[in-house]
Amino acid sequence: MxxxxxxxxxxxxxxxxxxxxxxxxxxxxxxxxxxxxxxxxxxxxxxxxxxxxxxxxxxxxxxxxxxxxxxxxxxxxxxxxxxxxxxxxxxxxxxxxxxxxxxxTDGAGLVADILRHIPIKDKRILLLGAGGAARGVILPLLGQQPASLTLANRTFAKAEQLILHFQANTSIFLRACEYGALEGNYDLVINATSASLSGERLPISNAVFAPNALAYDMMYGKAETPFLAQAREAGVALRVDGLGxxxxxxxxxxxxxxxxxxxxxxxxxxxxxxxxx
Ligand code: NDP
Known part of the structure; x- marks a missing residue:
């Protein structure tokens, strides 16, 4: 073996x-x-x-x-x-x-899969979740030179800590945000929470998705995930789960x-x- x-x-x-x-x-x-x-x-x-x-x-x-x-x-x-x-x-x-x-290799796997659908360069990214999966993908995402990265998490302090950790070594605009304070829209919205596992929806409005946004759920399964269902209902055409x-x-x-x-x-x-x- x-x-x-x-x-x-x-x-x-x-x-x-x-x-x-x-x-x-x-x-x-x-x-x-x-x-x-x-x-x-x-x-x-x-x-x-x-x-x-x-x-x-x-x-x-x-x-x-x-x-x-x-x-x-x-x-x-x-x-x-x-x-x-x-x-x-x-x-x-x-x-x-x-x-x-x-x-x-988690972040490289995510980036390679997203790049099969859209370029990341100059995109405004909204990353949902601040657990291990989110932590693993931030640097590889920043390596693609997005315009900005906003991190929202249920426990706001964890999002703030992560942003502080990564802010020191990048000139890309990073910020932590509470779900309730999210404003504007994003070209790439990535669900790195485990909310889908328990079938829960995230407290985001339809307005966070820019026209032509890509909604990416790190979770995957036989059925559509709750996050991707949310994105579909918001009119997002490009929806990808985490199998890739x-x-x-x-x-x-x-x-x-x-x-x-x-x-x-x-x-x-x-x-x-x-x-x-
Ligand atoms: P963690 O347990 O480390 O983090 C979980 C995150 O989800 C935390 O940010 C937590 O917020 C948030 N969360 C949990 N429940 C809810 C909820 N009901 N509403 C809002 N936020 C919630 O898990 P991981 O980071 O390791 O994994 C996250 C997801 O990514 C899992 O679904 C996992 O399967 C998937 N994943 C997929 C991979 C792939 O290859 N496709 C690889 C790695 C992970 P809080 O901090 O407030 O608790």
Whole structure:
């Protein structure tokens, strides 16, 4: 077993199917010879042990998911600049020294997926939520040179803290805003809250969506998410769920491990078909 996704729970993870499809795109390539990718359920208090055992068994790379992303950040002997800034790791890469390098590919996955639909440069972004997912995507979004980024969160203080954290190193206009104080409209509205998980709607008005806006929900599922339903009712034509982000972050991790860039489109199409079954 060379690669795993580590989490708790983990049975639901689609990462093994995604990575098997990536590997199949490179038949006979030495970098994917014997490529095996599995799920690894780590006890809630046993993340480090699970990684050590995996390494002893020949493990070369791991994806890290809920609830271990912060622990993986503390665990990694080395960190990419992005993982350092984000404070969370979703990809571990085994170095020749045997140490683990931690990186974070969530933001690159999101950006790549949005760019399949619209450019981000010069757009006004509204990011909803200030949890781990929002924190992971801010720098990659700013890397695309948007006109501005506004962050709204139910707990306003968390939005303020995040903006303070990222403001120091960018000239792009950033601000934190309470939901009730949102004014104007935005070209790109991204839901990075977990409100959709509980079926709840967000306290935003239809007016936040500019004409031709893209509404992006990091959540995905068989049915339309509550946020995308909200956007549809507001007249937003361009609505995208987070399945492409999931496949995109996996593609980034696959490339970090193998040096090979997989084609995301056919894998995303296959995943979409599976989701509809
Ligand atoms: P966290 O638990 O770290 O953060 C949750 C965020 O949602 C907080 O900002 C919280 O606000 C907000 N929130 C929760 N419930 C509500 C509500 N009812 N109304 C308004 N805001 C609410 O979660 P993550 O950041 O890790 O994940 C967020 C979402 O992103 C999840 O749905 C997750 O599945 C998705 N995701 C998708 C990925 C993909 O590849 N497609 C990758 C990573 C995440 P507060 O601070 O006030 O509590």
């Amino acid at each position: 060379n690669y795993v996704v580590i989490g708790n729970p983990i049975a639901h993870s689609k990462s093994p199917q995604i990575h098997a499809l990536f590997a199949a795109q490179f038949p006979d390539h030495p970098a994917v010879e014997g490529f095996v990718y599995d799920r690894l359920l780590a006890p809630l208090d046993g993340f480090a042990n699970a990684v050590h055992e995996f390494a002893a068994a020949g493990g070369r790379g791991a994806n890290v998911t809920v609830p271990f992303k912060e622990e993986a950040y503390r665990f990694a002997a080395e960190l990419s600049p992005l993982a350092q800034a984000v404070g969370a790791v979703n990809t571990l890469i085994r170095l020749p020294s045997g140490d683990w390098l931690g990186d974070n 982000m999931l496949v995109g972050q996996a593609a980034e991790a696959f490339e970090l491990w193998t040096g090979l860039r997989p084609d995301v489109a056919p894998v995303l199409e296959w995943m979409r078909e599976q989701l509809q079954k």
